[in-house]
Amino acid sequence: MGGWELFLTGLGNVLEPFNFTMMVTGLIIGVLAGALPGITMMNAIVLVLPFTYIMGIVPSLLLMSGIYCGGVFGGSITGILFNIPGDPMNVPTTWEGYKLNKKGYVSKALGMAIMCSAIGGVASGVLMTLLSPPFAKIALSFSSAEYFAVVFMGMVSVVVIESKSVSTALISLFFGMLLGTIGIDEIYGAPRFTFGSRLLETGINFTIVLIGLFAIGEVLEQLCEKGKTSEGVARMRPKVHVPSIREFWEVKGSLLRGLGVGVGMGALPGAGATVTSFVSYGVERQCSKKPELFGTGVWEGLVASETAINGSTGGAMMHLFALGIPGSGATAVMMGAFLLHGIQPGPLLFTNSPVEVYTIFVGFILCNLVMIPAGVVCSKFFSELMRVPESILGAFIIVFCLLGAYGLRNDSADLWYMALFGIIGYFMRRFDLPVPPLVLGVILGPLAERFFMTTMISADNDISVFFTRPVSGAVIIISLALFFWPIVKGHLKQRRAVANGAKA
Amino acid sequence: MNHQADLNQKLPRAKAIGGPLLFLAFGLMGYLYAQLNIGPTPAGQLGPAFWPKMCLLSITLAAAFKLFEVLKQRRQPAKAAAEALKAMDNRKLALMIAMIVLVVPAIGFLGFPISSVLFFWLFMRLAGEKKRVRMLLISVLGTIALLYLFVKVVYIPLPRGDWIFDDITLFIYRVLFIQ
Numbered sequence: 001m002g003g004w005e006l007f008l009t010g011l012g013n014v015l016e017p018f019n020f021t022m023m024v025t026g027l028i029i030g031v032l033a034g035a036l037p038g039i040t041m042m043n044a045i046v047l048v049l050p051f052t053y054i055m056g057i058v059p060s061l062l063l064m065s066g067i068y069c070g071g072v073f074g075g076s077i078t079g080i081l082f083n084i085p086g087d088p089m090n091v092p093t094t095w096e097g098y099k100l101n102k103k104g105y106v107s108k109a110l111g112m113a114i115m116c117s118a119i120g121g122v123a124s125g126v127l128m129t130l131l132s133p134p135f136a137k138i139a140l141s142f143s144s145a146e147y148f149a150v151v152f153m154g155m156v157s158v159v160v161i162e163s164k165s166v167s168t169a170l171i172s173l174f175f176g177m178l179l180g181t182i183g184i185d186e187i188y189g190a191p192r193f194t195f196g197s198r199l200l201e202t203g204i205n206f207t208i209v210l211i212g213l214f215a216i217g218e219v220l221e222q223l224c225e226k227g228k229t230s231e232g233v234a235r236m237r238p239k240v241h242v243p244s245i246r247e248f249w250e251v252k253g254s255l256l257r258g259l260g261v262g263v264g265m266g267a268l269p270g271a272g273a274t275v276t277s278f279v280s281y282g283v284e285r286q287c288s289k290k291p292e293l294f295g296t297g298v299w300e301g302l303v304a305s306e307t308a309i310n311g312s313t314g315g316a317m318m319h320l321f322a323l324g325i326p327g328s329g330a331t332a333v334m335m336g337a338f339l340l341h342g343i344q345p346g347p348l349l350f351t352n353s354p355v356e357v358y359t360i361f362v363g364f365i366l367c368n369l370v371m372i373p374a375g376v377v378c379s380k381f382f383s384e385l386m387r388v389p390e391s392i393l394g395a396f397i398i399v400f401c402l403l404g405a406y407g408l409r410n411d412s413a414d415l416w417y418m419a420l421f422g423i424i425g426y427f428m429r430r431f432d433l434p435v436p437p438l439v440l441g442v443i444l445g446p447l448a449e450r451f452f453m454t455t456m457i458s459a460d461n462d463i464s465v466f467f468t469r470p471v472s473g474a475v476i477i478i479s480l481a482l483f484f485w486p487i488v489k490g491h492l493k494q495r496r497a498v499a500n501g502a503k504a
Numbered sequence: 505m506n507h508q509a510d511l512n513q514k515l516p517r518a519k520a521i522g523g524p525l526l527f528l529a530f531g532l533m534g535y536l537y538a539q540l541n542i543g544p545t546p547a548g549q550l551g552p553a554f555w556p557k558m559c560l561l562s563i564t565l566a567a568a569f570k571l572f573e574v575l576k577q578r579r580q581p582a583k584a585a586a587e588a589l590k591a592m593d594n595r596k597l598a599l600m601i602a603m604i605v606l607v608v609p610a611i612g613f614l615g616f617p618i619s620s621v622l623f624f625w626l627f628m629r630l631a632g633e634k635k636r637v638r639m640l641l642i643s644v645l646g647t648i649a650l651l652y653l654f655v656k657v658v659y660i661p662l663p664r665g666d667w668i669f670d671d672i673t674l675f676i677y678r679v680l681f682i683q
Contacts (some may be wrong), residue, residue, distance in 0.1 A: 190544075221592075
């Protein structure tokens with residue numbers, strides 16, 4: 001069978017009632033799991049795994065693909081509505097989306113997030129279908145030096161996040177990175193900053209830092225503001241406004257850049273949707289004509305990060321199908337489903353089970369299209385919560401955060417961390433210390449360390465390896481340029497202003 | 505009046521200098537701690553202390569740079585620091601923080617169901633909710649819904665508490681057909 005025939009056969013298979021129902025069920029489960037803090041998309045995929053024993057491989061993988069697509073989007077809903085990113089990858093969306101919500105654009109922000117996710121997902125699905133084998137072969141040649149370079153680029157977006165004071169943002173970033181080192185070191189197995197405490201030995205999970213810093217701080221600030229009563233707030237009922245073509249045209253650049261970053265970085269195994277979303281947000285700010293407005297609620301930031309997140313999903317699937325190497329945690333569980341049904345993912349998959357592969361490819365594309373109505377329905381459901389008085393909503397958010405923190409590792413120590421970071425988050429806001437760089441440091445710091453140390457061990461501590469390898473060298477130089485350009489530009493502007501003043 | 509105005513100028517200034525100084529000291533002390541306590545470093549390798557030391561050194565440098573920035577601006581009005589912060593109800597804030605901290609040991613001792621009902625009730629009351637029946641219903645029904653979602657649906661074994669509270673939690677679970 002040729003490519004088109006396989007594609008059409010796949011389409012027919014996906015549209016079979018049972019398969020289609022599984023896909024939609026997966027999407028709804030994914031969106032809900034992604035949106036609820038503490039219940040991650042990964043939890044959901046693992047939980048449905050036993051149910052797939054009794055299904056065929058196609059409905060099983062459609063169910064999982066649905067959860068995967070819905071899950072990466074779902075966290076944006078609570079991020080936009082309540083400033084609680086469901087997953088670390090949704091943090092950049094939250095920075096802009098919540099501010100847009102505060103400006104009164106909640107309906108449009110939700111609609112834009114859904115549409116951008118769908119566009120990113122469909123595009124990555126199409127590319128996955130067309131380019132799987134060659135793209136994955138290129139990615140195989142990448143080593144830890146390249147991965148470090150990509151993570152470094154993600155961290156450079158600290159300049160993007162905090163334009164008010166780079167030095168303050170750097171303090172916050174490095175502090176976050178330091179927090180990421182607490183616990184037993186992965187490479188040498190040595191305890192670091194544990195002070196003999198069992199609580200500290202397990203390290204600090206970044207999701208807990210994220211939940212605490214964002215959600216608890218926000219609840220405290222909202223509820224303790226003087227002159228604000230419980231009755232007078234949160235009474236609106238936001239709808240989901242699907243943006244028009246004209247509205248899309250206004251952000252076409254951001255959409256395309258987000259897509260480019262998402263698809264490109266998705267193809268790197270290990271880079272993941274989180275790094276992709278940060279890098280995409282950073283690139284977007286550098287390309288913006290008004291970078292200083294980022295963080296105050298701008299559409300470009302929301303569009304780029306949201307498109308990039310779903311744009312990266314196809315890349316992660318690509319590795320699974322073409323090489324048999326899962327590109328993310330979620331695809332690792334999907335690989336388990338393949339193996340359960342006696343199918344080995346890898347290059348031979350295209351020869352041995354082409355119909356199944358193309359059915360899943362088509363299903364993945366359709367999943368992202370069906371995500372539009374599914375996302376609208378789920379967003380409406382969560383939007384209803386906006387009408388709940390803040391006193392009730394605040395209590396629920398805190399209990400949910402506690403459960404979310406506990407549920408990650410079933411460890412009471414995480415409850416203490418969550419409470420601690422909640423309080424730290426509140427005071428950071430009060431004292432004008434930027435929270436996002438700290439979160440960025442906690443999330444990306446351990447990744448950067450792992451890739452840096454592995455590279456150093458394999459290169460006999462020769463740091464030039466990062467510059468002599470063409471891809472990592474290019475990425476690091478671009479990152480450094482992105483970092484220093486705003487500083488140089490500011491100085492040049494200042495000089496010009498002084499020179500003009502002297503002339504006058 | 506002049507004294508007050510002078511104090512208003514000095515306080516944000518002290519805050520602006522104090523913050524970077526604090527991080528500067530933290531970075532240096534942390535570096536020293538990492539140097540002395542994290543190890544051992546295998547021969548020819550960077551060792552486990554390398555990365556945290558780099559982070560601490562970077563904190564120190566960034567804090568020194570911030571301090572330099574603040575001192576350079578000493579003749580300019582401290583505009584950012586003087587920006588009015590939102591007025592907060594400090595008593596309410598302190599009580600809410602205390603509740604968030606206290607609920608953690610309470611969950612361990614009383615178990616999730618009991619501490620959740622108590623937390624919901626007290627937190628809503630503190631946040632300004634006045635309708636008691638609504639508060640009671642939300643506390644109880646909200647807890648039941650969360651128990652079903654986390655224990656029954658996603659199989660997360662929530663803390664059941666110590667001593668007699670473990671039995672009470674088990675009793676609640678049985679009544680609700682959760683276990």
